[in-house]
Amino acid sequence: MRLPLFLSRSAGLLVALLALNPTAVRAEDPAPPAPAADTAPSKAVENSVVKIFATMRYPDPFKPWTKQAPRDSTGTGVIIEGNRILTNAHVALYASQIQVQANESGDKLPATLEFIAPGIDLAVLKLEDESFFANRPPLPRSRTVPSVKDTVMVYGFPTGGSNLSITKGIVSRIEFALYNYPVGGLRIQIDAAINPGNSGGPALSGDQMIGLAFSRLGGADNIGYIIPCEEIDLFLQDITDGRYDGKPAMFDQLQTLENPALRAYLGLDKSTEGIVVQAPESTDEAYPLKMWDLITRIGDVPVDNEGMIKLGTGLRVRFQYLIQQLAREGTVPLTIVRAKQSRDIRLPVSPNRPMLIENLEGSYPPFFILGPLAFTPATALYVAPVSNNAKALSSLSFLGSPLITRRGEKPSFPGEELVLVAAPSFPHKLVKGYDNAVSRAVRTVNGVPIRNLRHLVEVVRDNRDEFLVFEFFGMGETMIFPRKEMIDSTEDILSDNGVRDQATPELLEVWKAKPAQ
Template sequence: MTIRLCQSLMGRALLALALSFSPLMALRSMAAETASTANATALENAVVKVFSTLRPPDPYKPWSKAAPQSVTGSGVVIDGHRILTNAHMVAYASQVQIQANGSGDKLSATVLAISEGMDLALLKVDDESFFDTHKPMPRANVLPDVRDAVMAYGYPLGGNSLSITKGIVSRIEFVRYHYPVSGLRIQIDAAINHGNSGGAVIAGDKMIGLAFATVTNAQNVGYIIPNEEIDLFLRDQDSGAPKGKPALFDVTQTMENPALRSMLKLGKGVEGAIVMTPASKDAQYPLKEFDVITKIGDYPIDNQGMVKLTANSRVRFQYRVQQLAKNGMLPLTVVRNGAPMNVSVPVSASHPMLVPGLEGAYPSYFIFGPMVFSKVTAEFMAGPSANAPMLVGMSFAGNPLVTRRGDAPDAQREELVAVSAPFFPHKLMNGYSNRFFSVVYSVNGIPVRSLAHMVTLLRDLPDEMVTFRFEQRDAELVVVPRKEMLAATESVLSDNGIRSEASPDMLKVWNDKTTANN
């Protein structure tokens, strides 16, 4: 009886205590819920929809732009009254607008900076009062861990309101973005679709990166650019003289195979990556063929060419270049002929190629009678690259567009010059097959170094006839009368509604002699 009474009294006391605390607990719960709602609203306010009208170049009609293309994507408000988005959203944009979540108004914006290699761009809103009510999104300063929960904010196709999808971090890698730029890439399984590009990916209450790609033939595989890469881009732009990301362009190989290790006479304790093709043939270049890079800075490199990123993940050792390079030099430890040594290797953001990208520019071209010539670019190669039979045929014929695409320029060949459009219909071309995609080897026996060099040759030739030779086994000779070609140029331009016979840079080259003679 006494025990039951004590239990009853204790129960009443606990109930009274609980009742006395319930208002306080309720207030705390309400405060936490209010704070959570306010934080969620702030995050949503920082994500905007981006509208762009793009006018990219037409590499096969280099005198004109491609038809306007309207695209939509996402962007994120960051510090400095700026909006961060993807470069592919605003590259070659003739008009950019942004729209806040829940707003019925679109605001004009301007592209402040762009890095096509890193796929990042900065926008400035013309009406800066926009930022009074749309504050910067807080950004995490550390990488997330694999299996961390994330939410992707953006404006995918199929609706106008903000979309939020949930997922986890699947993996973190160091991969190529757009040649020659590589960077960290985070894979998540949250749904990312067209229109999500440029949207924020959140872990907890902070942004960990920017959505930029998805895999069309796989489910729930999306990629984001992490804050570390974004910070490199922002610091580079804020420097006032952007240089891009430094990189190491030496070709290396893993050291997993025991026969390979035996050939190099490497002990069991030696791990690293083998230099197969140094980035430079200069005798003074610090790295040599068969050097084994064992450390980058103080970070050991394993036999798969990887370094530790976190306790549970590894990435390619080239990732550390962007952290360790100082004043264009990178510290490495190598083993050469069995002896370890420290070297300092030059690194750069640029890697000159015979077939470079346009990098936001429009192609250089020159029209000579019914013939159109352009400098070959990566964009020009998009057509053949998507046509396997064409690539096979070009390879069989030894066309340099295929055989020399990975080469670096030199004194003999600064760039490739190709016939960049089908011949315009004209009697001067009668009997010749179309040389579209053929690379010019020489003009009147003089090897062509560049488009500017070829324009100079055509400008200064004293000969009545012009002979074009093309660099492939099955290419015929094209011989045309110089004066008739010059006379035909004007009618070709008029008949086809072309404003100018050359791009501004080539027109300057063409007119130099005329100016001098006057």
Template sequence: MASTIYSVVKIFSINRTADPSHPWTAPTSNPCSGSGFVISGRRIITNAHVVTGATFIQATKLSSGTKYKATVLAFGHECDLAILLINNNEFWKDLEPLNLRGEMPNLLEPVRIVGYPQGGDSISITGGILSRINTYVYSHSRGELELPVLQVDAAINSGNSGGPVFIENEVIGVAFERLPSGDNIGYVIPAQIVKIFLASIDKGDETGFCSLGISLQSMENAMMRKYFKMKKIMTGVLVTKTNQHSQGNEYVEKNDVILEIDGMTVEDDGKVFYESRLWMHLNGFIALKNPNERISLKVLRNGEVIHMKMEAMPVDTWYTSDYSSPSYYILAGLVFTESTESMTGVKICEVLEDNINKGYSSFRDLEVHCVNGRPVNTLDQLCELIVASTEEYVRIELEGDLVVMVNLKSHKKSRGQLLESHRVMYDMSDDIEEAYPCLGEE
């Protein structure tokens, strides 16, 4: 441990962040610090959330107080990882790359977390055990892909993000989150996820992690099991939704019950016995697959058992690391912008309350489904349909079967006063104004 800590560095960054609920405001600059560590190829691993939107990045090492300028080579937003480069030979002097462990660790193994958390300037080492292995959507990803995560009881605090987690002298993962409401519940990105990310970058692609692109539901309810014709000896999970753009959509159908994967039984809660020593959710198991690796499935379809084989395929990544304010359009005080939680979608991110939108104040964060009966997936589509409207009213259908009716003449008449009362200078972003100048006409 004594020699490995010299390969752990402190990251300083100035990050510009936009307020998604107030897209008309300028991005603000905020200082941020985190941790990182040296890997092969004169590269540094850290968390993506430490350097997302960064306009300036620096790093220091334990043996020197000098700050060295760093740049981002690559982001892996869905796995909250980033690779930094430092073009300075002096920085790399006497720094040795750390080794990433090849397999999942065992529960109860002792761990050490090394980094630069808040509370001091010097390096910090905390200890604990590996208490759980789970899968969930990383908070930074803003997506839907579930990835494996290690849970430890060693302290992880602000500033630890991006630092290595050791078992003996091997890195088993990267510290990245903690549970604010719990005591010493910290989360670690497994080294296997780091390796998949690095392999993807080394190949020159950014295709992401493998997934069947399906939504699953447990089959623990006796009536559910009987309805879907499961025998008593069967266990599995129900497919409730398939992504039409995913590999799984070509093989798996809605209402299929997945019984086995690669010869392993899928339990009613979706877990498989990974490497014959620990329980892992099906989604996490697939995420550890390499692209084009073969997957065998056993499914129950309409009471018939079907065997199928397919290749593991990565899902497309989506995330904007741009720190500029998002595109927006304000109609009758309803602020429309594109959703940050999915690849497509428009939502009402804010309601600037006024008489014209009375009764709509609770519609914040609701997704838009249709405008004048036409489906809407992008802000451009919404604006096009409003421009093309020849009726007195625009009908906007939202999630939950809610409806908004806007009189266009009333909107134009009240627009100036509404913006002034809420101290909003412009009712649309520059790109929307350039594409649809008639939206700003009286």
């Protein structure tokens, strides 16, 4: 499993860098050969690499009215054009404070997050004091993808010391792979050591940057990954208009054409190659892909039976790699075979795929508290701890929770959310005798199916019945509360538990729009 390079605290150890003293050369001696680019660290490169200090305030998914305790962490960044610093998104995500320190400097300068793309794990920082860049030029980036076996040097500030670290290796693999769902991109595997704190540091081949360190493979020795300059350039080009739109992608389910029975079933001869559409992203009649279509080309490039294409000499990647280069006005050209007939189509592509259980991507979860119950939408952050807990998974599966049964689904209608009881009930007599409802998804309130958290607030606000009846998805109790007492108890419960607000501002505005009685 590939583990993200989460940032680490500095170990505080000082590691001395050894410098080779040049041998004296007499005037009459022939000039010595120039040293290889990777035999010693370049001072110009060192001047372009910075250490990043961040104080992170992550959301607390089970207490959405607060944040987790601050965590201090470090990472690496590199100076790029426009007096900016490029780093990984996970170095700056949820940072309440960011500081930048130049190599061999004792000063830490405040920085702000200008752009962030969690999907491709890239971010751009700006400094308040741009005089910092006067003697620190941007690091030149390569315009070509390196070759396997090319030598690579990785610069950064990893765990184990406070000085700049340089590790050496080779490019061992290049592929198109998933970064953070749903974003895929070109990825370079190297065998140079990458450790926590290296995140955001440049990798160089010769005197040019070929990518940015971002992760390593857990449980394996010296298998690290860098984001190539091609992906970096796409990101920087995207943000030139002042916002990040994201990378276009297709989300249809595909399967290989390796099985001979499948080929015979589709009536394809041995000369026809491609990847099979197992489930199109949309069942709309106008959608250009149908089940059992065979994608044979993307643009003019042939697709093989494993869904791969050839790039240059010896490089073979998934065909989706070309989407980011061929997409125009939200579509990409494909050639397909349907019912033994070849045809050209324009497939819609998009940076985003709506998900019922969404990623927060740097935002904080909304919440609404009513009496002893706190409600929040299901998010990927909320579900993540459950995914790593076999007992919790088993319990939720047995109960028929939509956190399990609908994970990975698209919303059934625009705006659909799973509204959860976020946390164990606050202590109060109103919940006497009820089981703990934490993580249960609300199905109805007084018989009204709940569409999303805002809708729940509106339904409760406008209700005039004597009791509020909460029914949940799957097996379990129905919870019934006296309506007026539940509303009236809220303020005291908030005060007793040190909760500042009943809801996030937009939901509080909805709640107060029509006074509950």
